[in-house]
Amino acid sequence: MAEKRVFTLSQVAQHKSKKDCWFVINGRVLNVTKFLEEHPGGEEVLIESAGKDATKDFEVIGHSKAAQNMLLKYQVGVLQGFKIPEGDSMDVAYKESKDEGMTAFVVEDDGVPKHSAFIDFFVPLLVAGFFFGYRYLSTVAQITN
Numbered sequence: 001m002a003e004k005r006v007f008t009l010s011q012v013a014q015h016k017s018k019k020d021c022w023f024v025i026n027g028r029v030l031n032v033t034k035f036l037e038e039h040p041g042g043e044e045v046l047i048e049s050a051g052k053d054a055t056k057d058f059e060v061i062g063h064s065k066a067a068q069n070m071l072l073k074y075q076v077g078v079l080q081g082f083k084i085p086e087g088d089s090m091d092v093a094y095k096e097s098k099d100e101g102m103t104a105f106v107v108e109d110d111g112v113p114k115h116s117a118f119i120d121f122f123v124p125l126l127v128a129g130f131f132f133g134y135r136y137l138s139t140v141a142q143i144t145n
């Protein structure tokens with residue numbers, strides 16, 4: 001399968017002419033020779049990126065989703081060190097990691113005692129209770145006087 005072919009950046013760099021134009025976007029090696037004339041942004045910009053990793057150039061433009069989908073049409077392989085998720089699709093190729101898996105992480109205790117939430121909630125409630133109780137009692141006292 002073409003998508004599974006692995007190229008190094010120096011192999012990609014050998015295809016940098018108008019008649020044979022390749023570059024890399026998000027780990028995907030693309031042969032855009034046939035696309036040069038069709039590119040809405042013009043062929044010059046593509047030729048300038050030829051033989052290189054054009055990921056940043058591609059992203060800076062803010063290409064549409066449609067443009068991103070078009071990438072697959074021109075893919076001839078992947079850049080060494082990248083992996084395309086199984087089933088392909090539009091998922092971005094990801095860089096192969098040497099890590100076996102996700103390492104555990106610890107959420108540190110912030111040192112605040114657990115009962116502080118109780119105090120935070122009930123103290124203002126208690127103060128408000130006293131305030132309204134006092135107001136009520138003084139109003140009742142005024143009426144009865």
Ligand code: HEM
Nearest residue numbers: 032040041045046049054057058061062063064067070071
């Ligand atoms: C296979 C790769 C590429 C495809 C399929 C592609 C496709 C497109 C499409 C469909 C558009 C029209 C606007 C949009 O839908 O976003 C566009 C515009 C453009 N592209 Fe690309 N493009 C590719 C690579 C690149 C690269 C590598 C560069 C820069 C070095 C570039 C620069 C531009 C520019 C400058 C425009 C014009 C933006 C504008 O007028 O606002 N494209 N491209």
